[in-house]
Amino acid sequence: MGGGPAGLYFALLAKLGDPQHDITVFERSVHGPPRGLGVVFWGDLLKKLYQADPVSARQIEEAARPWDNQVVDLDGTKVLSAVSRSYGIKRQRLLDILSRRALDAGVHIEYGHDIATPSQLPEVDLIVACDGLNSRIRNQTEGLAADISVGSNKYIWLATDKVFESFTWPFVHTDSGWIWGNAYAVDNESSTFVVECPAETWKGLGFDAIPAQDCLPLLEKVFEHQLDGHQIFGQTPGQPPDETNIQWLNFRRLTNEHWYAGRTVLAGDAAHTTHFSIGSGTTLAIGDAIALADNMRRHADLKTALAAYEKERKAAILQAQIAARCSMQWFENVDRYVGLKPRQFSTVLRRRRSPLLPHLPPQLYYRLWLYPTSHELPAMRHMRKWIAPRIVKVYNRLTRS
Ligand SMILES: Cc1cc2nc3c(=O)[nH]c(=O)nc-3n(C[C@H](O)[C@H](O)[C@H](O)COP(=O)(O)OP(=O)(O)OC[C@H]3O[C@@H](n4cnc5c(N)ncnc54)[C@H](O)[C@@H]3O)c2cc1C
Numbered sequence: 001m002g003g004g005p006a007g008l009y010f011a012l013l014a015k016l017g018d019p020q021h022d023i024t025v026f027e028r029s030v031h032g033p034p035r036g037l038g039v040v041f042w043g044d045l046l047k048k049l050y051q052a053d054p055v056s057a058r059q060i061e062e063a064a065r066p067w068d069n070q071v072v073d074l075d076g077t078k079v080l081s082a083v084s085r086s087y088g089i090k091r092q093r094l095l096d097i098l099s100r101r102a103l104d105a106g107v108h109i110e111y112g113h114d115i116a117t118p119s120q121l122p123e124v125d126l127i128v129a130c131d132g133l134n135s136r137i138r139n140q141t142e143g144l145a146a147d148i149s150v151g152s153n154k155y156i157w158l159a160t161d162k163v164f165e166s167f168t169w170p171f172v173h174t175d176s177g178w179i180w181g182n183a184y185a186v187d188n189e190s191s192t193f194v195v196e197c198p199a200e201t202w203k204g205l206g207f208d209a210i211p212a213q214d215c216l217p218l219l220e221k222v223f224e225h226q227l228d229g230h231q232i233f234g235q236t237p238g239q240p241p242d243e244t245n246i247q248w249l250n251f252r253r254l255t256n257e258h259w260y261a262g263r264t265v266l267a268g269d270a271a272h273t274t275h276f277s278i279g280s281g282t283t284l285a286i287g288d289a290i291a292l293a294d295n296m297r298r299h300a301d302l303k304t305a306l307a308a309y310e311k312e313r314k315a316a317i318l319q320a321q322i323a324a325r326c327s328m329q330w331f332e333n334v335d336r337y338v339g340l341k342p343r344q345f346s347t348v349l350r351r352r353r354s355p356l357l358p359h360l361p362p363q364l365y366y367r368l369w370l371y372p373t374s375h376e377l378p379a380m381r382h383m384r385k386w387i388a389p390r391i392v393k394v395y396n397r398l399t400r401s
Contacts, residue, residue, distance in 0.1 A: 001115060001137050003027030006268025006285035007130030008098035011107045013052055013293035023107045026121070028114035037159040037235050038090045038186030040167070040279040045286065046087075052290050056101045063097065064089040065185050070167040072346035073226060074338070079346035086167060088186045092236075094282075118264070126302065127264045128292065130285070133254055135270035144266065145257035152332055154202040155276070156195050156215070156248045162230035164191040169349065170226040171338070176204025178334050179222060182277070193232060194276060195219060196331060202248070212246040251275055251328065255321070259313070260306040267292055272317060274324035277331055278353065284317055291316070323353035330357065337362050344370075356387070 001007065003025050011023045041064075049057035064087035072079045099109055118127060118137055129137035138144055164183040171180040179197035186192055202208060205222070207215050216232050223232075234245030254273045259266045268285030292309045299305035330337070330352035337348055340362055347370045348362055357365055368384055 001026055001121075001127060001129050002131035002135075002268075002270070003029075003095065003099065003109060003111070004130060004132060004268060004285065005094065005098065005282050006270075006289050007128065008095060008102050008109075009052075009286050010128055010130065010267060010289035010292055011109075012056070012098060012102040012105055013289060014296060015102065015105045015107050016053060017293055017297045019106060024122075025102070025107060025109045026113040026115050027109065027111050030112045037157075037190065038088050038184070038192040039094070039282045040086055040088050040184060041283050042084065042086055045283045048287065048290060052293075053101070056097055059097045059101075060089065060094060061087075063093045065187060067166055067184065070169065072342070072349055073168065073170040074342040074345050075171060075173045076225065077342040079342050080166065081346060081350070083167070083350075086184075088167075088184045088192065090186045090190075091282075093187075125263065128267055129264055129270045130267050130289075131270055133252060133269045133273055135266070137264060138256070138266055138270050141261050141264045143258060143261040147255050147257070149253050151251035151253065151275070151328055153196050153198055153250065154207070154248050155251060156212075156246065157235045157276075158193045158195060158216075158219070158246070159233045159235055160191050160193045160227060160230055161189060161233070162191060162227050163188065168226065170223055171334070172222055173338075174201065174205060174222060177201035178338060179205070180331075180334065181223065181226075183226070195223075196277075198332070198334075207248060212248065215248075216246070253325070253328070259310040263302070265292065265306050265309070271313075272321065274317075274320050275328035275331075277327045278320065278324045280320050280324065284320060287316060288313055322355065326353045326355055326357070333358065340366065356390075359390075360387075 007025050011025050014021055015023050046061055049060060066085055066087050068082060068085055069080055070083050103109060115121060116136060117140055121127060127137060129135050131137055138146060163185045165185060167184045169182050171178060177198060177200055179201050181193055181195045183191050183193045220227060220232050236245055256266060256271055259271050267288040269281060274280050291313050295305040295309040299308060337345055340348060344366050348366055351357060
């Protein structure tokens with residue numbers, strides 16, 4: 001269920017693993033899913049893709065656009081820093097590669113099938129629910145115990161015809177408060193542009209009172225210095241500027257106590273979400289697909305395979321879930337950090353996954369951990385030693401909750 005990265009990649013790997021499997025992907029959209037212009041990923045994903053299926057891995061690497069640095073623009077002051085090699089790829093391109101490869105391997109893909117209830121599906125041995133955050137299959141399957149919490153910031157997933165060569169974080173101060181984005185090129189013509197702000201800023205700028213499409217010119221004005229006269233579009237340029245293409249949302253963080261019940265198993269966003277500011281949802285969805293196909297290959301009994309899959313993936317994604325929670329919290333408290341000097345701000349932004357950061361004054365955190373000479377000064381070393389066990393305590397509390 002669902003022709004996103006999780007559904008397509010699982011279908012492909014399961015079919016490659018055992019050509020006797022009869023696999024059909026049901027996808028509600030007609031021409032492939034339109035959600036989101038592009039996503040980022042890192043070399044670790046490419047490595048996994050090459051191990052699982054070198055053919056599609058090569059195509060994905062060729063279609064992706066790499067970058068090696070990021071720019072933090074704090075209200076006009078830009079700080080450039082080197083980062084480990086990262087990639088942006090058009091989501092549609094990624095899905096085209098996966099669907100083409102799955103079809104060639106013998107998977108059936110039924111586009112235009114909006115499945116409202118599991119009873120609409122044919123009699124099958126296994127339903128893999130990859131139908132995203134709002135998974136209907138999950139919502140109608142008893143015993144999975146989903147838990148959703150809603151973030152306080154507003155965000156909108158957009159695109160622009162400006163090609164951002166570096167991963168760029170523009171932060172802009174307005175009369176209604178701070179608003180920021182993240183932007184990166186996905187090909188030679190366009191970039192993803194995600195905008196986020198606190199609800200008060202969103203209301204103050206009047207976004208609550210206008211139709212979604214009318215916010216585009218307003219956002220072009222807010223980010224005029226970063227856009228250099230370029231335009232902003234809905235998340236999929238060329239689609240009508242309606243609510244499905246341009247939509248302000250609050251991030252929803254999903255966890256499930258159980259990932260399978262009976263003959264239904266969850267994968268990708270249907271099983272878990274991580275805040276978009278760490279750019280990992282697609283990587284985790286593909287990781288689920290790899291692990292599920294692998295466990296099905298290794299265990300003849302389905303229940304044993306599903307139990308092993310759940311155990312393996314829950315452990316594998318824990319770090320990312322903690323990092324995502326810290327990152328989301330960082331962006332919900334941007335006011336705490338904007339008083340730092342631009343270079344300090346940029347450094348602290350990169351350390352936003354630290355569970356300790358919310359518990360220390362940002363200046364102190366910067367001086368103790370990030371100040372260029374902090375590691376050479378005995379007093380700093382002593383202070384860090386005192387704080388370290390407390391970090392572990394915070395970390396343990398987060399991993400248990
Ligand atoms: C603003 C934003 C930015 C992001 N940026 C990144 C990033 O940079 N890097 C990254 O790795 N991740 C990113 N993500 C997360 C990423 O998009 C998701 O984690 C990823 O798409 C999950 O893949 P999936 O296959 O599980 O679900 P989805 O991609 O959501 O796919 C689910 C599919 O199921 C289909 N479907 C749903 N309901 C039905 C139904 N009833 N019947 C039939 N089909 C159905 C949908 O049409 C869709 O095609 C971002 C998310 C957001 C919100």
